[in-house]
Amino acid sequence: MRRRVLLLVGATTSLVLIAFLVPLALLLRTVAADRAVQNATVEAQALSSLVATTDRAALALSVAQVDATSPYHLTLFLADGTRLGAPAERSPLVELGARGTSASTETASGREIVFAVRDPSGGGGVLRAFVPAAELTGGVTRAWLLLAALGIGLLLVSLAVADRMARSLVRSTIDLAAVSHRLGRGELEARADPTAPDELGVVAGALNGLATRITELLREERENVADLAHRVRTPLTALRLEAESLADPRDAARIGAGVDGVQRAVTTAIEQARRRGVEPGTARDGSDAAAVVGERVAFWSVLAEDTEREATVDIAAGPLPVAPARADLEACIDALLGNVFAHTPDGTPFSVRLTPRVGGGATLTVADAGPGLPAGSAALRRGVSGAGSTGLGLDIARRSAEQAGGELRLGPSERGGLCVVVELGPPGAQPRPGSAP
Structure with missing residues (x-):
């Protein structure tokens, strides 16, 4: 912008x-x-008054003196053919002056001026003044150099003033861009300078208003999440008491674990809402994928037995450190396995495989022998589902993978169902560009 x-x-x-x-x-x-022509004319006219009143000897001396001291060449042609002053040929213009006509003309080497005069005897004479080309352009070169210097000086002054103005505009633009980047990183306290020049000040004010509105919306979201947690806590407590009163310890433990899972999910939602606005990746401690996957698969194995599903589990020996926090990884696994139980008939086998990645991290693969995804399905679009569910399961898994520097891929499994591959980056991995926090 400054250069432009x-x-x-x-x-x-x-x-x-x-x-x-x-x-x-x-x-x-x-x-x-x-x-130059005017000066030569004045000198020639001064001599012309002497031609008719001065004898030849004095006239010759006067013409010689004036010619010697003048930058112009002065020559007097008399009627008898005598030539006084500077040597010169009788040019056509001189012949014209001998006939009584005064005139001037341009030549290759200067300008020739002739005046018709009368000598003391009454004969016609011609006074010729020749102005060399150097005299015609005398001082012009110096004046042109001064004009060029003046033009260059004015150009430099205008560029200096423009550069100062451009610096102010560019500085304001850079500051505005820096504030927008800070807001993009979650630094919601960043504000632009509304006193920036002209339209930039308007944009800065609008950006500040947007930042304020975002802050208010996040505060409202945190309050809503807190209200939701408070409302859910009471029925969860009642459900836990009901589970503890069951006669079968296994059923009590299983339902209690489910209640604990719901409690953890609510707690995680609150923590994520409180972290909202923090730069992605700064509040992550990572987790051991082998331990977390093993625990969640063991939890879902009980339901798999109840629904007569064959579960094939292949988990690499841990630890396998990955970037997602434990709660995020648990939510990802629960979403994938929950989809298997929700969208495939009872008795449909499935498999869970966890392998280490080259360079760190792990690869989680969940495959089933169900009907798979219909053609043209948009299962990865948040809130879109072809089976009447909320459409959030695969999106939760995708976001967990992308925030861990990995990705989620869908494809057909070896048994004809759906195969979901989740790449999990190592601890400290940067989120993929465009991923939502």
């Missing part, structure tokens, strides 16, 4: 200077030529 402003001002100033200085330079050359 300088180019624009430089081009505009140059055009103005050219339009002003070029005609002025031509005018100076014309004035210099007219001045």
